[in-house]
Every structure is written in C-alpha cells, then in structure tokens.
Amino acid sequence: MSQIAFIGGGNMATAIIGGLIRQGEVTANAIRVSDPGEQQRQNLAQSFGVQTFADNLEAVSEADLVILAVKPQMMKTVLEPLQATLSARQPLIISIAAGITLANLEKWSGCRNLVRCMPNTPALLGVGATGMVASEAVEIEQRTLADRLMQATGITVWLKSEQEIDAVTALSGSGPAYFFLLIEAMIESGVKLGLSEETSRQLALQTALGAGQMAANADVGPAELRRRVTSPGGTTERAIFTFEGAHLRDIVDAAMQAANDRAGELNRLLGD
Numbered sequence: 001m002s003q004i005a006f007i008g009g010g011n012m013a014t015a016i017i018g019g020l021i022r023q024g025e026v027t028a029n030a031i032r033v034s035d036p037g038e039q040q041r042q043n044l045a046q047s048f049g050v051q052t053f054a055d056n057l058e059a060v061s062e063a064d065l066v067i068l069a070v071k072p073q074m075m076k077t078v079l080e081p082l083q084a085t086l087s088a089r090q091p092l093i094i095s096i097a098a099g100i101t102l103a104n105l106e107k108w109s110g111c112r113n114l115v116r117c118m119p120n121t122p123a124l125l126g127v128g129a130t131g132m133v134a135s136e137a138v139e140i141e142q143r144t145l146a147d148r149l150m151q152a153t154g155i156t157v158w159l160k161s162e163q164e165i166d167a168v169t170a171l172s173g174s175g176p177a178y179f180f181l182l183i184e185a186m187i188e189s190g191v192k193l194g195l196s197e198e199t200s201r202q203l204a205l206q207t208a209l210g211a212g213q214m215a216a217n218a219d220v221g222p223a224e225l226r227r228r229v230t231s232p233g234g235t236t237e238r239a240i241f242t243f244e245g246a247h248l249r250d251i252v253d254a255a256m257q258a259a260n261d262r263a264g265e266l267n268r269l270l271g272d
C-alpha cells in the first residue's frame with residue numbers, strides 16, 4: 001500500500017492506525033498524520049513511529065488514500081484549503097465523520113472517490129463495528145482497499161444506501177455508550193444492595209464481558225441465551241418482568257430513534 005494520510009490524529013485515528021500496524025496491513029513509514037495538537041503529534045510519533053505534520057496540506061500531498069478523522073464541525077474548514085490538491089490528485093478519501101454526507105464531502109474536497117464510514121470506539125481494541133457506503137465513482141479495488149483498512153479495527157458491513165448510515169450511527173456508532181450506561185446502573189444498584197463499589201464494579205464488568213462473548217459466539221440468539229439464565233420462578237424472571245413492565249424495549253426504541261433523528265439533523269445542519 002502506498003502513502004496514507006490521516007487528517008486529525010485523535011481517538012478514532014489512533015484506533016485505526018493502531019489496528020493497521022498491529023495487523024501488519026501497512027508499515028509506520030507509509031502513514032502520515034496531520035493534527036494541530038503538538039502533544040497529539042508527539043504521542044502518535046512515539047507510539048507508532050508514523051510521520052506527523054502540523055500542516056494538513058503536507059500530509060495529503062503525497063497520499064493516495066486520505067482518511068478524514070476530524071470532528072464533523074471542522075470538516076468544511078479542513079477540506080476547502082485542500083480542494084485544489086485533492087481535486088487534482090483524486091485520491092480515495094475515507095471519512096469517518098458523523099453527519100457529513102457524500103455530497104458535501106465531494107463539494108468541499110473536489111474529490112469523487114469517497115467512502116463514508118461509521119465506526120465505533122471498540123475499534124481501539126480491534127473489536128469495532130463499521131458501517132460503510134461508497135460514492136458511485138469508487139472502483140471495486142478501492143472498495144476492497146477501504147474494507148481492508150477498516151477491518152484492521154474489527155468487522156465491516158457495506159450498506160445498501162447512504163440513508164442507512166443514520167441507523168448504523170444509532171445502533172453501533174453510539175451503541176457502546178448504551179452498554180456503558182447499563183453497566184453504570186448495575187454497579188450503582190449493586191452498591192445499593194450492599195456490595196462494596198469495588199466488588200460491584202468487578203462483577204458488573206466481568207458479567208458484561210461474559211455476556212458479550214457468549215452472545216457473539218453462541219449458535220443460538222440472545223433471546224435463547226436469556227431464557228437459559230431465566231429459571232422458572234427464579235430471580236432472573238423477576239428482574240426481566242420488571243424490565244418488561246417498565247417497557248425497556250420501548251425505551252431502547254425511543255433512544256435509538258432519537259439518535260437516528262439527530263444523525264439526520266446533523267446531516268442537514270453541517271451541510272452548507
């Protein structure tokens with residue numbers, strides 16, 4: 001693979017760079033990262049041995065693949081000064097920013113070869129989930145390249161249309177936070193039931209890990225796994241009855257609908 005430029009060297013860029021190097025997908029000297037934060041640049045150079053730049057133009061000038069990993073609100077400001085170079089060179093651009101459409105990426109970058117992704121933070125550990133969609137101009141080899149790249153951070157799923165990315169944002173993009181919220185609540189309740197904070201945390205975290213691993217590896221679905229924990233007339237049954245009585249499924253549905261709607265709003269808000 002030739003030179004890859006990352007614009008923005010924050011959490012998600014670090015996760016992707018870490019994955020690429022860990023998997024042996026690319027060597028550190030093929031990666032160029034630009035970020036205005038000096039500390040950020042130092043950390044990346046020290047951790048991975050990648051080339052770092054304060055100037056975005058320098059990072060993209062020799063790259064055939066550009067990964068946009070800045071906050072959505074920064075995207076227009078970041079792309080417009082790069083437009084002359086990007087439109088002349090037409091590299092493959094992969095954006096991981098929430099709420100920035102392919103149409104706006106094309107308008108601001110002058111580049112037609114675009115892949116829009118929605119990853120999530122477990123990418124940091126190589127167990128991320130990324131939804132992906134490509135613009136029409138993207139050739140099959142470039143799709144394969146984008147896919148290989150994001151697979152360095154976990155699984156990838158190609159979407160039928162760009163509209164689906166809002167649902168992916170609501171499901172897997174924001175999803176880690178929903179599980180963290182449940183873990184927080186379980187730790188708090190364990191303490192209320194008399195456990196020490198430390199014991200409650202230890203047990204809640206290991207339970208989340210165990211349940212996640214079981215759900216991911218079992219040859220039956222989550223509903224069957226739940227039934228296997230739920231002895232008739234036992235304790236789990238009471239707890240599940242309480243969750244269902246408080247309409248947990250409706251709450252999850254409303255929360256994901258709200259996240260999906262917000263993703264749509266961001267698409268519009270950030271699109272001028």
Ligand SMILES: NC(=O)C1=CN([C@@H]2O[C@H](COP(=O)(O)OP(=O)(O)OC[C@H]3O[C@@H](n4cnc5c(N)ncnc54)[C@H](O)[C@@H]3O)[C@@H](O)[C@H]2O)C=CC1
Nearest residue numbers: 008009010011012035037069070071072096097098119120
């Ligand atoms: N954190 C998450 O769970 C997810 C984030 N995303 C998307 O990933 C993107 C990056 O998010 P994070 O890595 O979490 O943010 P972050 O804040 O950790 O990283 C952004 C980086 O961009 C740098 N930056 C700011 N201005 C810049 C400029 N003009 N030129 C170059 N770099 C600049 C910042 O110094 C920072 O290091 C966002 O667009 C976000 O929507 C997508 C999926 C999940």
Ligand SMILES: O=C(O)[C@@H]1CCC=N1
Nearest residue numbers: 098120169173174175
């Ligand atoms: O909360 C957000 O807007 C971003 C997108 C998905 C996860 N974090």
